Amino acid sequence: MATRRALSRETSILIDDMLQGNARALARLITIVEEDDEESYQVLKHISPSFNAHRVGVTGPPGAGKSTLVNRLTTFARQNELRVGIICADPSSPFSGGAVLGDRVRMTQHYMDEGVHIRSMSTRGSLGGLPSTVHGIIKLMDASGKDLILVETVGVGQMELDVMENVDTVVVALVPEAGDDIQAMKAGLMEIADIFAVNKADRPGAESLVAGIRSMLDLVCQSNDWMIPVLATQAENNIGVGELYEQICHHRKTTIETGAFSERRARQRHDEFTAILQKMVTRQFMDTISADDRLAGFVSQMNKGEISPYAAAEEIFDTITRKLL
């Protein structure tokens, strides 16, 4: 099977360089992983299974100041001499191009810092889906020796929530204007937030949003091990970001102690395992199906509307399983 071929010599050298902390090798390997092909599979398979970085996600609606928060958190981490990886995941490329450019400009102060690796990515071209590609890039940055990995989502939606499945700590950033929408947001956000940051807290309505989230958190059943903090921040003015940084570190420490950290990582490994297996299985079967002479006939009948896609699929499936089972 194709996935068993050895790693190419060139990629093998790239991995060695990346493990030594070479930034260009890391960047090239990320590009390979984004392709989501055989080589990408080989790269991810050959990275050491021991990872050390703290993986932190920052999500929230557009305009919540997520990039500025990530920017400020990076400054704190650099003051503590941590090496930082930043992944800016943008699943909504067709309509939000402008916003992404703006974000990149805001992030420039760390672009020249060798201790910070910044990577923007969009869904386009990532066949395996954005969340699994992000997971691969997180692992690459981790293996390259980053201590803190910040994953920022740009758009809004289910895909962003899925991206957040791949981190250890999720910061949900909101702004006072979001107040009216809390009820609507409840379902998705309460499930994923480890920390709330009410950003742009100098604007009217910030206090009542903080209070509103706190009372909603009181209503849902919170774990005794971690009380979700609701912080007021002003990332632009660098107010409250130190406390946010401390709470992020505190969340890591607490979840490691309670075992929640390793439970989350185990769940991620299991999801990864299932995804790999499904991909292998689908490919194997599809290869067998493509080689079957009758496929063309069924497709032609289906295109003429003589049989339904359901009937065609069932016929093909029967033929193949009769051969295989």
Place this chain on the structure above:
Amino acid sequence: MATRRALSRETSILIDDMLQGNARALARLITIVEEDDEESYQVLKHISPSFNAHRVGVTGPPGAGKSTLVNRLTTFARQNELRVGIICADPSSPFSGGAVLGDRVRMTQHYMDEGVHIRSMSTRGSLGGLPSTVHGIIKLMDASGKDLILVETVGVGQMELDVMENVDTVVVALVPEAGDDIQAMKAGLMEIADIFAVNKADRPGAESLVAGIRSMLDLVCQSNDWMIPVLATQAENNIGVGELYEQICHHRKTTIETGAFSERRARQRHDEFTAILQKMVTRQFMDTISADDRLAGFVSQMNKGEISPYAAAEEIFDTITRKLL
């Protein structure tokens, strides 16, 4: 195999009622299809393969007035005595709740009309993915005797573009404020738009946006069979919507004549066929894998970090294929 069990008697009656145009039966069948389970498979399989409705998608950024456009187009269609199905697909549930409620309120004028069936849906709980669920609902509405099906997306992003793969005619709605972003949007939108509607055209910048899109369309290679029209509309004031309605009808007529219509439908059937087959194959293999005693051992080793998800997946895959092939 489970997918071969017969349709339940209850569902069979629902389908008969739905084919007679019963609205409650249609609503219940849509709920079944949203579940994306065995019963859903049976329902979609049993619907006649001959469909007649014109399927029209309306997409674009938030605030482009898509719901108002859909509302106005529905009024035109009703004046022509067409039965209308409206599907409001919202993949971005966690952050955009407020907008959806607003949209629903704006649509109320058609809620009491028996010739109009309105359905809102979100991604949550749709395991097969929003685009394939939308496709199922389109087919149900079509089978129930609708003449025009309007599919409106609420959020922004790749998933909305994927939803638009399931229609015959795609209207992309924009607003003058979007002007600066045209360059960024180009990639996704130019590929899918059959008609552009620059809505809220009384606002400043509308004319230059219309001109901008037209000159971009001149740059890309357009088909000789269909020149993509760029219309100025004011849905709120009911200006330009009649022309939009005519262009939508014109697009159907033209594409049927050139064969592009049936090509698009054939592509959709093929995608559906592949998706069904992949689902069958994955399920069959996953069932075999779950029944394998060694699975638990590998998972336990993986959870302890003793083997990587890649090694575990390869071992399991080898074991199963050795048994099957």
